[in-house]
Amino acid sequence: MRILEIALFSSLALLGIVSPQNGRAQDKSSAPASARPEEAPLTKITRTDREWKRQLTPMQYYVLRRNGTEQPYTGATWNNHRAGTYLCAGCGLPLFTSEAKYDSGTGWPSFWQTIQKSHVHEKPDNSLGMRRIAVECARCDGHLGHVFEDGPKPTGLRYCMNSAALKFIPAPNSAKK
Numbered sequence: 001m002r003i004l005e006i007a008l009f010s011s012l013a014l015l016g017i018v019s020p021q022n023g024r025a026q027d028k029s030s031a032p033a034s035a036r037p038e039e040a041p042l043t044k045i046t047r048t049d050r051e052w053k054r055q056l057t058p059m060q061y062y063v064l065r066r067n068g069t070e071q072p073y074t075g076a077t078w079n080n081h082r083a084g085t086y087l088c089a090g091c092g093l094p095l096f097t098s099e100a101k102y103d104s105g106t107g108w109p110s111f112w113q114t115i116q117k118s119h120v121h122e123k124p125d126n127s128l129g130m131r132r133i134a135v136e137c138a139r140c141d142g143h144l145g146h147v148f149e150d151g152p153k154p155t156g157l158r159y160c161m162n163s164a165a166l167k168f169i170p171a172p173n174s175a176k177k
């Protein structure tokens with residue numbers, strides 16, 4: 001009888017009906033199957049100024065943490081045409097894909113849409129006597145660049161980013177151009 005019980009329990013555990021640890025039905029309510037990972041609310045990443053300084057290069061720190069702007073035509077990705085994903089250089093959050101990148105002629109990497117609208121924050125920036133919309137990473141609040149309304153179709157937006165604020169991850173087997 002005991003052996004039969006164990007055999008029954010093992011098959012139920014294999015089927016995922018009961019959990020081997022406590023024998024109770026597993027609670028799956030915390031992770032509904034319909035929720036894709038990118039739709040989950042972002043958990044903020046906060047570090048002290050000292051920690052950011054230690055983690056980032058001086059140029060990354062200047063752009064991301066001091067709202068700096070790199071000189072045009074100097075960054076690593078303004079002229080990058082490879083397929084891949086652009087992550088936040090501060091926290092690794094995916095921000096843009098190569099499909100939305102285009103040559104804006106500005107010398108800064110430019111995109112007509114973000115990978116996911118919730119991955120960036122936009123806020124008014126009236127510094128330097130200009131009225132602009134600054135774009136920040138929604139997870140670490142790192143300054144990425146600005147967004148303008150003179151971009152190409154279909155959005156008409158130009159996300160004018162700093163190369164230093166982005167980390168490019170080439171797609172597997174993407175050819176180097």
Ligand SMILES: [Zn+2]
Nearest residue numbers: 088091137140
């Ligand atoms: Zn970030």
